[in-house]
Amino acid sequence: MMLAANRHVIYGLKRFEGKLSMSTAGIIAAVNRAKKSRPNPRVDILKSATAVFRMLPPNFAHKIAIKSLQYGLVPKLPGIDDPILAIRLWDIDFPNPIGISAGFDKNAEVVDGLCDLGFGFSEIGTVTPSPQAGNPKPNLFRLSEDKALINRLGFPSEGVAVFIKNLEKRRNDPTGVVGINVGINTGTDDPTGDIEYCLKNLARFASYITINVSCPNTPGLCAWQAGDKLAEMVECAKLTLAQLSGVSTPPLLVKIGPELDEKGLAAVADVALTVGIDGLIACNTTGARPATLKSTNAREVGGLSGPPIRQQAAKTLSNLYELTGGRVPLIGCGGISTADDAYARIRAGASLLQLYTALIYGGPRLVSEIKNGLVARLRADGYTKLSDAVGKHSR
Numbered sequence: 326m327m328l329a330a331n332r333h334v335i336y337g338l339k340r341f342e343g344k345l346s347m348s349t350a351g352i353i354a355a356v357n358r359a360k361k362s363r364p365n366p367r368v369d370i371l372k373s374a375t376a377v378f379r380m381l382p383p384n385f386a387h388k389i390a391i392k393s394l395q396y397g398l399v400p401k402l403p404g405i406d407d408p409i410l411a412i413r414l415w416d417i418d419f420p421n422p423i424g425i426s427a428g429f430d431k432n433a434e435v436v437d438g439l440c441d442l443g444f445g446f447s448e449i450g451t452v453t454p455s456p457q458a459g460n461p462k463p464n465l466f467r468l469s470e471d472k473a474l475i476n477r478l479g480f481p482s483e484g485v486a487v488f489i490k491n492l493e494k495r496r497n498d499p500t501g502v503v504g505i506n507v508g509i510n511t512g513t514d515d516p517t518g519d520i521e522y523c524l525k526n527l528a529r530f531a532s533y534i535t536i537n538v539s540c541p542n543t544p545g546l547c548a549w550q551a552g553d554k555l556a557e558m559v560e561c562a563k564l565t566l567a568q569l570s571g572v573s574t575p576p577l578l579v580k581i582g583p584e585l586d587e588k589g590l591a592a593v594a595d596v597a598l599t600v601g602i603d604g605l606i607a608c609n610t611t612g613a614r615p616a617t618l619k620s621t622n623a624r625e626v627g628g629l630s631g632p633p634i635r636q637q638a639a640k641t642l643s644n645l646y647e648l649t650g651g652r653v654p655l656i657g658c659g660g661i662s663t664a665d666d667a668y669a670r671i672r673a674g675a676s677l678l679q680l681y682t683a684l685i686y687g688g689p690r691l692v693s694e695i696k697n698g699l700v701a702r703l704r705a706d707g708y709t710k711l712s713d714a715v716g717k718h719s720r
Contacts, residue, residue, distance in 0.1 A: 372688055372690070374393075374399075374688070375685075375686075375687070375688035375689075378390065378685075379467070379469070379685070379686075382463075383463075383465040383466065383467055383474075384462060384463070384464070384465050387429075387465070391430070391434055391435055394434075394435035394438030394439065394441075395434055395435050395438060397438070399438065399441070399442070399689065401441040401442075402441070402442055402443045402689065402690070402692070402693055404443070404693065406420045406421045406443075406445070406696065407696075407700045408710075409700055409703050409704065409708070409709065409710055409711060410422060410445070410696060410699060410700060410703075410711055411710070411711070412676060412677070412710075412711045412712050413712075414576075414604070414654050414676055414677070415533060415576040415603060415604070415654070417502055417532055417533070417576075418502075419445045419446055419502055419677065420445050421443075421444075421445035421696055422445055422667075422671070422675075422676065422677045422678050422699075422711060423443075423444055423445050423667070423678055423679075423680065423692055423695055423696060424444050424445055424446040424447055424448060424502075424504075424656075424677060424678065424679045424680075425439055425444050425447045425448065425679065425680060425681060425684070426448055426606075426658050426679035426680065426681045427448045427449065427450045427451050427504075427506035427535065427537065427580070428451070428476075428478075428681055429681055429684075430447065430449045430450075431449070431450060431451065431452070431481060431482060431483075432449075432452070432482065432483045432487060432488055432491060433449045433450075433452075433488050433491040433492050433505075434491055436449060436492070436495055436501065436503055437495055437501070440501040442689045442692055443689075443692045443693055443696065444692060445502065445677075446501070446502035446503065446504060446532070446677070447501070447502075447503055447504070448503075448504035448505070448506050448535060448679065449503060449504070449505055449506065450482075450488075450505055450506030450507060450508070450535075450537075451480050451482065451506045451507065451508040451537050451540070452482050452484070452485060452488045452505065452506070452507055452508070452523060452527070453480050453482040453484060453485075453507075453508050453509065453510045453519065453523075454484065454485055454509075454510055454519050454522045454523060455484050455485075455510050456482060456483050456484035456487070457479075457480065457481065457482055457484075457510055457511060458481055459478045459479040459480055459481030459482075460477050460478060460479035460481075460542065464476060464477045464478050464479070464627070465477075465478065466622040466625045466627070467620075467622065467685070468618065468619075468620035468622050468623060468629075468631070468633075469620060470619040470620045471617075471618050471619055471620050471623070471631065471632065471633055472631055472632050472662065472682075472683075472686045473618070473620070473629060473630060473631030473632060473633050473634075473682060474629070474630045474631055474682045474685065475622060475623075475625045475626075475627040475628065475629050475630075476542070476610065476627050476628055476630070477542045477625070477626055477627030477628070478542060478627075479511060479540075479542045479543060480508050480509075480510075480511065480540065480542070480543055482508075485522065485523060485526050485527065488527070489526065489527070489530070492530045502532045503530070503531065503532050504531065504532055504533045504534065504535055504578070505523075505527050505530065505531040505533075505534050505535070506534075506535045506537050506580070507520060507523035507524065507527065507534060507535070507536060507537065508523075508536075508537045508540065508543065508546070509543065509546065511543055511544065512544075516545075516546075516549065516558070517557065517558055517561045517562075520536055520558065520561065520562055520565075521561060521562070521565045524562055524565045524566055524569075525565060525569065528566060528569055528572050528574070528575055529569075529572045531575040532575060533575050533576040533577075533578055533603070533604070534566075534575050534576070534577055534578065535578040535579065535580050535606060536558060536559075536562060536577070536578070536579050536580070537580050537609070538550050538555065538558065538579060538580065538581065539580055539581050539582035539608065539609040540609060540610075540628065541582065541609070541610060541611065541612040541627070541628045542627060542628060547582060550581055550582065550585060550589065550593065551589070551592065552589075552592030552593070552595060552596055555579070555592070555593060555596045556596045556599075556600050559577070559579065559596060559600045559601070559602055560600055562577055563577060563600070563601060576603035576604060577601075577602060577603050577604075578602065578603060578604040578605065578606055578656070579593075579597075579602050579604075579605055579606070580605075580606040580608070580609055580658075581593055581605060581606070581607055581608055581609065581641070582608055582609045582610075582611065583607075583608040583609065583611045583613075583634060583637045583638050583641050583659060584611055584612070584613060585641065587644070590641065590644050590645060590648060591648055593605070593645070594645060594648035594649045594653075597649055597653045598649060598652065598653065602653065603653075603654070604653060604654040604655065604656060605645055605649075605653055605654075605655050605656070606655075606656040606658055606679070607638065607641045607642040607645055607655060607656070607657065607658065607659070608637075608638050608641045608642070608658060608659050609628065609658075609659070610627075610628025610629055610630045610634070610659075611628060611629050611630075611634050611637065612626075612627075612628060612629070613629070613637075614629065615633050615634075617633060618633055630659065630660070630681065630682040631660060631662070631682040631683070631686075632660050632662055633660070634659050634660045635659065635660025635661070635662075635666060636660070637659075638657070638658065638659030638660050639657075639659075639660070639669065639670060639673055641659075642655055642657050642670060642673055642674055642675055643673040643674055643718075645674070646673060646674025646716055647674075651674065651715075651716050654676045654677070655674050655675050655676060655677075656675060656676070656677040656678065656679055657670035657671070657673070657674075657675030657677070657678045657679070658678070658679040660682075661678055661679070661680055661683060661695075662680075662682075662683035662686070662687060662691070663695065663698070664694065664695045664697070664698020664699055664701075664702065665698070665702075667695050667698070667699055668698070668699055668702045668703075668714075669718070671699075671711070671714050671715055672714055672715075672716070672717045672718035673716070673718050674715060674716040675715065676711075676712070676715050680692070680695075699711075
């Protein structure tokens, strides 16, 4: 019933499925025909579109999603966030704690479109200094039975120069909270130099900047999570930001992986407290494969995301909160797909949250559903503001 409303989109996309390409004009025309031919006004076009996208190869579906947001083809979700969801961190006001994680908008193409979906902030990238194609396709796999995803994209990026051009032509005033996730080029002989280059060129656009040292698909990158190497990276980054003239210094965050043991997490916490990391994101995808996975795609190499990593991601965040004594703001990421997940992560120590994989299965309305659920849970527990609930479960 829902798919009938989008039969023109299905037909149009399937014609191009083999080539994995479609003109922008063709995309726009297909979606517009779907809107005009919709037989039932009660049909939820966002749910229909989500179902359609899951019929397509993952890389192609992502491309169409970007184009749809870029050209305003996704309906703007109405409503003003309940004030109870607002939180202030790093002198930044977040209207709500739900953000989209790095990996979706890799080249800063749809920042405004993401704001229209109700996110309190967006993290764009990962961007690398020079353009690179990433790993050969196929490099993205759905695990439908597990509502999960495996990617071995390897930081595909059009590079800093294109990233800047896209940010400069945003259609709205850059008032939204936008984090920029930066990484290193594959095979680089100067990782800290790569990060320095990104910071020098992108700091002026960023509400905050995240250094990605935990992508399992970039050889040698995860080694930078070790205490001494992480300290070296952070010290270099902080010096670079401090030397910029005419630019407000954005907060510096680091994104870590879920596979760090107790000693590794303690080292990260120590660097955060002594060298000065403004925030930590816990956590990235994992190369581990839980025994509970059902999909045949579970054998694919790459970083696993979604509900199967929920438990480990939550444990990593909770441990970091304890190790830092709640003095370093944390962003919870990994396996969050319901309001219950979101609330549990906040009570474990997260001040902000990030989604990505859950949107593939739940669609854009998931953002509103989680926000509404958070409001209900906060009020039921007697809280008047989100920040009061942060870390309560850990204390």
